[in-house]
Amino acid sequence: AVLAAPQADLASERAALLSLRSSVGGRTLFWNATRDSPCNWAGVQCEHGHVVELHLPGVALSGEIPVGIFGNLTQLRTLSLRFNALRGSLPSDLASCVNLRNLYIQRNLLTGQIPPFLFHLPDLVRLNMGFNNFSGPFPSAFNNLTRLKTLFLENNQLSGPIPDLNKLTLDQFNVSDNLLNGSVPLKLQTFPQDSFLGNSLCGRPLSLCPGDVADPLSVDNNAKGNNNDNKKNKLSGGAIAGIVVGSVVFLLLLVFLLIFLCRNKSAKNTSAVDIATVKHPETESEVLADKGVSDVENGGHANVNPAIASVAAVAAGNGGSKAEGNAKKLVFFGNAARAFDLEDLLRASAEVLGKGTFGTAYKAVLEAGPVVAVKRLKDVTISEKEFKEKIEAVGAMDHESLVPLRAYYFSRDEKLLVYDYMPMGSLSALLHGNKGAGRTPLNWEVRSGIALGAARGIEYLHSRGPNVSHGNIKSSNILLTKSYDARVSDFGLAHLVGPSSTPNRVAGYRAPEVTDPRKVSQMADVYSFGVLLLELLTGKAPTHALLNEEGVDLPRWVQSVVREEWTSEVFDLELLRYQNVEEEMVQLLQLAVDCAAQYPDKRPSMSEVVRSIQELRRSSLKEDQDQIQHDNDILL
Ligand SMILES: Nc1ncnc2c1ncn2[C@@H]1O[C@H](COP(=O)(O)OP(=O)(O)OP(=O)(O)O)[C@@H](O)[C@H]1O
Numbered sequence: 140a141v142l143a144a145p146q147a148d149l150a151s152e153r154a155a156l157l158s159l160r161s162s163v164g165g166r167t168l169f170w171n172a173t174r175d176s177p178c179n180w181a182g183v184q185c186e187h188g189h190v191v192e193l194h195l196p197g198v199a200l201s202g203e204i205p206v207g208i209f210g211n212l213t214q215l216r217t218l219s220l221r222f223n224a225l226r227g228s229l230p231s232d233l234a235s236c237v238n239l240r241n242l243y244i245q246r247n248l249l250t251g252q253i254p255p256f257l258f259h260l261p262d263l264v265r266l267n268m269g270f271n272n273f274s275g276p277f278p279s280a281f282n283n284l285t286r287l288k289t290l291f292l293e294n295n296q297l298s299g300p301i302p303d304l305n306k307l308t309l310d311q312f313n314v315s316d317n318l319l320n321g322s323v324p325l326k327l328q329t330f331p332q333d334s335f336l337g338n339s340l341c342g343r344p345l346s347l348c349p350g351d352v353a354d355p356l357s358v359d360n361n362a363k364g365n366n367n368d369n370k371k372n373k374l375s376g377g378a379i380a381g382i383v384v385g386s387v388v389f390l391l392l393l394v395f396l397l398i399f400l401c402r403n404k405s406a407k408n409t410s411a412v413d414i415a416t417v418k419h420p421e422t423e424s425e426v427l428a429d430k431g432v433s434d435v436e437n438g439g440h441a442n443v444n445p446a447i448a449s450v451a452a453v454a455a456g457n458g459g460s461k462a463e464g465n466a467k468k469l470v471f472f473g474n475a476a477r478a479f480d481l482e483d484l485l486r487a488s489a490e491v492l493g494k495g496t497f498g499t500a501y502k503a504v505l506e507a508g509p510v511v512a513v514k515r516l517k518d519v520t521i522s523e524k525e526f527k528e529k530i531e532a533v534g535a536m537d538h539e540s541l542v543p544l545r546a547y548y549f550s551r552d553e554k555l556l557v558y559d560y561m562p563m564g565s566l567s568a569l570l571h572g573n574k575g576a577g578r579t580p581l582n583w584e585v586r587s588g589i590a591l592g593a594a595r596g597i598e599y600l601h602s603r604g605p606n607v608s609h610g611n612i613k614s615s616n617i618l619l620t621k622s623y624d625a626r627v628s629d630f631g632l633a634h635l636v637g638p639s640s641t642p643n644r645v646a647g648y649r650a651p652e653v654t655d656p657r658k659v660s661q662m663a664d665v666y667s668f669g670v671l672l673l674e675l676l677t678g679k680a681p682t683h684a685l686l687n688e689e690g691v692d693l694p695r696w697v698q699s700v701v702r703e704e705w706t707s708e709v710f711d712l713e714l715l716r717y718q719n720v721e722e723e724m725v726q727l728l729q730l731a732v733d734c735a736a737q738y739p740d741k742r743p744s745m746s747e748v749v750r751s752i753q754e755l756r757r758s759s760l761k762e763d764q765d766q767i768q769h770d771n772d773i774l775l
Pocket residue numbers: 492493494495496497498499500512514542558559560561562564565568611615616618628629642643
């Protein structure tokens with residue numbers, strides 16, 4: 140709620156600050172202004188001595204930054220004034236901010252030499268002064284900033300040579316489009332050409348300087364000058380064409396192979412409908428136990444594909460259910476076309492997706508093509524009438540951010556729920572599953588989109604009545620479509636099953652006030668959602684969320700890091716690669732901390748949460764557009 144009010148005036152921002160301070164362990168971590176409430180410089184000066192991070196990006200600040208603003212802000216660690224129209228030189232009292240680690244002042248109209256006081260800010264890690272009008276020499280005093288990792292000075296009017304920056308170990312460096320000349324110092328020669336273009340510089344990675352002796356290993360290339368230096372790294376047209384054709388042929392072969400294998404597989408599965416011959420790792424013991432058949436008797440049939448069985452085999456795990464099942468029907472919800480019937484479902488090949496609190500989930504591929512997820516409920520103790528009433532309420536839930544329940548099947552021994560299959564699996568798997576190469580990187584756009592989708596789904600559930608809650612919000616219950624849209628799953632099931640099936644792995648998400656996991660209020664859902672947001676932002680799993688893996692108490696961990704250290708250190712490294720969204724990330728972090736407040740009445744409602752996420756996403760999209768506009772302006 141705190142950061143969700145762009146129209147807030149200074150007084151309410153101050154109130155927001157107070158609540159921020161109390162919510163993050165007594166320290167203000169973030170103060171934001173938007174275009175609608177341009178920063179009142181005096182307001183910053185008189186009230187915000189305790190500010191640790193001050194972010195004022197793209198808020199139409201103009202004119203000179205008055206001296207006297209920063210003298211009070213000695214705690215400041217991050218200052219972002221990028222994308223404004225600030226003129227003149229940097230105020231000298233910035234020298235008081237001796238804790239400053241990140242200074243983002245790119246894309247303003249600042250002038251003058253690079254001020255010497257910057258070199259007395261020993262903690263500076265990231266410095267972005269690009270796209271201004273700074274002039275004068277490139278000071279060698281940058282060597283004083285031994286912690287510096289990022290130095291962006293591009294598109295200014297710096298002149299003269301680049302000094303040796305031997306004391307620095309920079310990760311990012313750009314001085315392109317200045318008036319620099321001379322040779323590129325040895326230590327900086329590992330950066331790409333783009334970091335130096337638009338100057339009169341020479342030496343690696345650009346062309347050789349006059350009089351330099353060529354590297355004997357690349358005499359040929361260097362003798363031909365920089366153009367050839369370029370070519371050295373490029374492939375000829377023929378080679379590229381060869382690679383493309385080769386790749387296409389390889390892909391085609393792969394596709395043919397897959398089709399061939401799939402055909403073989405489905406042939407096997409069709410024959411596997413005979414329930415007595417199918418074994419399945421997840422269901423085997425249940426099947427055998429229920430049917431009263433010993434391992435020895437069935438031992439001879441183990442050579443059926445162990446990961447895939449037919450739904451019939453799965454369902455037939457309960458004695459007598461097949462005969463009874465055939466008499467009963469799948470009950471569909473809504474107007475959805477009945478694309479299949481029970482027979483089709485029983486014939487489909489099934490693959491275990493995972494075992495949850497309420498039973499086992501399978502992916503079922505129907506012969507006619509559709510793919511569905513089937514949840515086989517265990518421990519349903521209520522009567523058929525009661526089950527029908529409750530499941531109809533679940534089936535009536537209709538929102539684009541929920542995994543739709545399409546149909547159910549109820550018999551004495553078998554209860555099946557049929558859902559749309561979500562091809563990208565769960566958020567939990569995406570965040571903590573495959574960490575190796577080939578994993579889809581989750582950028583801010585995707586993560587904040589998932590946060591919004593999940594929040595909308597929960598908001599919808601809450602809108603169905605004051606006592607309607609999800610009760611088991613966690614990352615394995617947030618499933619994803621092909622385009623990474625989030626869908627909330629597993630809603631409304633807690634009331635269908637007996638007490639022994641109460642969720643047991645949610646400790647990390649459970650609000651402190653919840654004593655009975657079957658009675659979870661809407662505000663407790665908000666807490667769980669807050670933990671889920673922290674998980675999205677940090678990439679860390681909450682305690683007990685993953686079997687056999689250590690997790691952390693996310694809310695406590697985040698608060699302690701924020702208290703002790705720079706906020707950005709809590710973020711998933713993968714997110715930090717995307718530079719321009721830090722403000723939005725911090726806003727979402729703040730929202731997460733609000734949601735995970737200890738006392739329920741301090742937490743925002745899901746509608747407020749949705750609004751906040753919408754707003755912060757809008758502002759980052761707007762910034763993207765601003766940047767494009769800005770780049771276009773420069774090109775023109
Ligand atoms: N509709 C679906 N589409 C794709 N995958 C699904 C679907 N429903 C469930 N799954 C997958 O099956 C796994 C098991 O799901 P299930 O809901 O039974 O248990 P869970 O979410 O791990 O735990 P709990 O039952 O406590 O919520 C999930 O991790 C998810 O990846």
